[in-house]
Amino acid sequence: MSPILIQALQFLLSLSLLIVLHELGHFIPAKAFKTRVEKFYLFFDINFSLFKKKIGDTVYGIGWLPLGGYVKIAGMIDESMDTDQMSGPPQPWEFRSKPAWQRLIIMLGGVTVNFLVALVIYIFASYAFGDAYISTKSIKDGYEVTNPVLLDLGIQTGDNLVAIDGQTYDSFQELRRNLITAEQITVERDGQQRTVTLPEDFLGQLSTGEDISLFELRFPFIVREVSDSSLNKGADILKGDVIQAIGGTPVRFFDQVAPILDTLKNKKVPVTVQRDGQSLDIPLEIDAEGKLGIYPGGSYNRFAELGYFDTVIREYGFWESFGVGMNKFTNQLSGYWLQLKKIFTPSTGAYKGVGGFKAIFDIFPDFWSWQGFWSITAFLSIMLAVLNLLPIPALDGGHVMFLLYEMITGRKPSDKFMEYAQMVGFFLLIALVLFANGNDIYKWLFR
Template identity: 75%
Template structure:
């Protein structure tokens, strides 16, 4: 199966699963409170459906427009804008006839399920897979820095990132995750601690640049494939060869090799490799792009075995996994909330990095991995829940906002007001979708 098909399959399966579970979160309490549900749809059925079947009083179906899904609850002003139904006298089975607290539970059902799904995934993934991470204390000779956003701030390859906002992290994944919302870095260079304050628009610069890398691990240069089309195809390189020297200059890390190859663009070089423990010296050509025409290879586990850093494996008992899952859930929720806060703060420029469906698609791997699939799905479940809680009338958060107003004030907003609010919310939501996906298109055209 081709990589693009695998990636698309994971993307559609994950979103479909989350949409169905979210809508089920509305459906179940509605049925529990004897509220009629007229439709339950995955994707939107504008004009026609790909599939539909009526069971009892509910039509279950799949629409053709994959922008979400919905349940149509009788007597509720939603995206269907069924004004004819709302003009008739309220019926006992309708949403508008139910007490405010029941309507609140129905509206909060979707995001509640999404939060629960994320927590359950983190819990059982921790129990089944455990965790594998890289110990920051074991990383030697600092990190590889290529992003011009960091280099402009004075960060250099070889710097050891020791703290973010004054906090030290034991695991490399935690370090990377917290860079997104950082305001200050502390790096160690030649035994000296250097504090770097990040500009307010750091996230904006990071998201609009061509290089999206952070502090990358320094890894060795190991030869992978040597294609027949390579200008060095007959030079004698073999898969697994470890680059040790270029023109007599020692090479330990991939970044050192890149620098030396760029210095020798368009020239012949003498490269020494280690093969089966023995040195092998070859005459190679560097093309005008500073490349050898090969595909480097290697895995984190392989690099760890070579002593470049330490991979820490953790296994959890069944009961222990529940607390581990809760910790992962709260960390992801807190981190995403901070990111969202920065996005809605114009001075940070973080809104420039907002992505649509392509951005979500791109985070899925092109080789099937259930562990990665469930990790991404858990994060997307949190994202879907938080976004749905935004106080926009077309979203669950907008309905909750008006319900809380009703419960506090004792006054229910008129149906006409709710219709207008729903229309405003719909166009605002549409604008956000266009903006996010427009960002995707802009990035694709300019990079």
């Protein structure tokens, strides 16, 4: 199966699952409070539906525009902008006739379900798959640093990232994830530590730069394949060989190779490789551009076997997985909230990195992994819940905002006001969608 097709299937399956569950979160309390639900749709059905069937008072269907989904609740001004239903007197089965506390529960149902879905996924994924991570304590020779922003701050390859905002991490993956919202980092070089304050627009600079890498693991040069155009196409070099020296100069990391080759252009030199526990010297040619024409490869497991870092594997019992899953949920939620806060703070420039559907699509790997799929789905569920809580009238958060106002003041906003608010929120939401997807297009065309 095509890698792109695998990505697309994961993307559609994950979003469809989350959308249906989100809308169920509205549907179930609406039915429980005897509120009529006229439509329950996956995707939007502008002008026509791919599928629809009426059961009772509700039409269940699948639309053709995969930008979300909705439930149409009677007596409520929503994204359908059906104002005709509001012209008559309120009916007992309508949303507007229900007490404010019931309407609040109905509106909060979607995000509540999304939070619960993420929590349940983290719990059962911890039990089913456990955790595997790279130990930061096992990384002895620092990280590879190529990003101009970090280089300008005096950080260089070989520096070890010790702490983020004063906090240390056992897992390299956790370290990388928290680096996105960091304000200060502590690095170590030659046994000396120093704390570096990141610029306020750090995320903005990363988003607009050509190099978006941060602290990367340093890998050995393991041969994956020899290019067909390489001068070394017929040489005795095999997949899996580990290059240990070039022209007598030791090579431990792949990032050391380019500077060495740059001084040996148009030369034929002995290259020492490790193969099946033995060291072999193989004469290889370096072209005029300082290239061997050999592609690197290898896996984390192979790197760990060679002693570059340690991979820690943890398994959890059923009851233990509840605490582990809750911890993952709260960490992911707080981390995403910090990212969102930076996005809505213009001085950080983080808004430049906002992505749309392509950015979400790219999160999924081009191979099928249930562990990866559920991990991404849990994160997207949190993202969907948090975004829906934004106080924009077209979103659940906007309705909640007006309901809280009604419950506190005892005054209900008029239907005309809600209609105008919904229109403003709808156009604002469209603008945000266009901006996010416009960023995707810009990056695709110019980066």
